[in-house]
């Protein structure tokens with residue numbers, strides 16, 4: 001079984017507001033053919049404009065990642081891209097009615113939910129990875145202004161991120177975190193981490209026409225001392241986990257899942273994109289990889305359960321419950337027989353066992369037929 005590309009089964013919609021623009025926006029996610037990649041489509045313009053996602057199409061990284069072709073742009077794509085990476089979606093059309101992806105709850109959990117409810121579909125084409133073969137690094141600033149990000153060869157995809165905010169609410173939580181796409185769980189451990197901001201920055205940003213759609217329902221907001229959200233944090237280390245969420249989305253704009261170990265100190269959208277450009281500029285540092293069998297493949301290809309898997313699991317559970325019930329019933333019959341000596345109890349016991357065997361035969365026959373079909 002080769003490792004396949006993935007898209008979604010049916011189209012699905014979401015409505016929300018842009019974090020920075022505050023504009024209402026409608027998002028429609030649609031299945032796409034193999035090797036399409038992820039393509040944003042501005043459907044509100046006089047002529048719809050397609051913006052295929054790739055590292056060179058990122059035109060602005062202040063506050064958020066913005067993708068553009070000609071004059072058409074889409075801002076704040078990173079959380080949706082992160083959800084696509086987390087679920088291993090290779091091909092997708094994203095129709096959008098404004099210049100910014102809706103912020104929803106400030107994390108990627110809503111996008112994950114949206115994609116999962118549309119259903120993930122395996123496609124016929126092999127999944128292509130970008131395998132990093134030599135380390136690539138980007139550094140900026142010095143001393144307290146230092147930040148860096150790097151990619152090292154790794155058979156899988158893992159990230160290590162460290163932040164340094166010098167803020168009491170952030171410092172008291174975890175400042176660094178490591179996440180391995182193979183062994184950890186994106187949906188559970190990363191997707192719910194929200195974006196965050198400080199009230200003093202928010203005021204400044206608003207004055208500049210930014211963060212107009214931001215608030216306590218789609219971001220963690222802090223004053224100089226503490227978190228202002230009444231329900232607190234979703235993870236103990238939600239801040240640095242959101243940086244991992246962002247990095248996963250920022251790196252996925254390269255167009256294919258990476259096989260690499262990413263590590264970063266105080267990096268952001270800008271540095272993450274520079275790192276990708278540095279990688280692509282050095283053709284001796286990477287190669288395209290596909291895998292003939294799932295066993296050879298790294299664990300970097302998260303395999304979310306499909307609807308089919310879930311149906312099979314549900315069936316297995318029902319089957320087990322019925323078997324348990326019948327075993328108990330048969331045991332009771334024989335126990336009554338032993339206690340009372342009445343032969344009909346023995347007969348009932350054998351009847352139950354007979355039907356149990358017939359049911360098991362039918363069940364395994366169905367499983368076997370499914371496997372060969």
Ligand SMILES: [Zn+2]
Nearest residue numbers: 078195242246
């Ligand atoms: Zn973010």
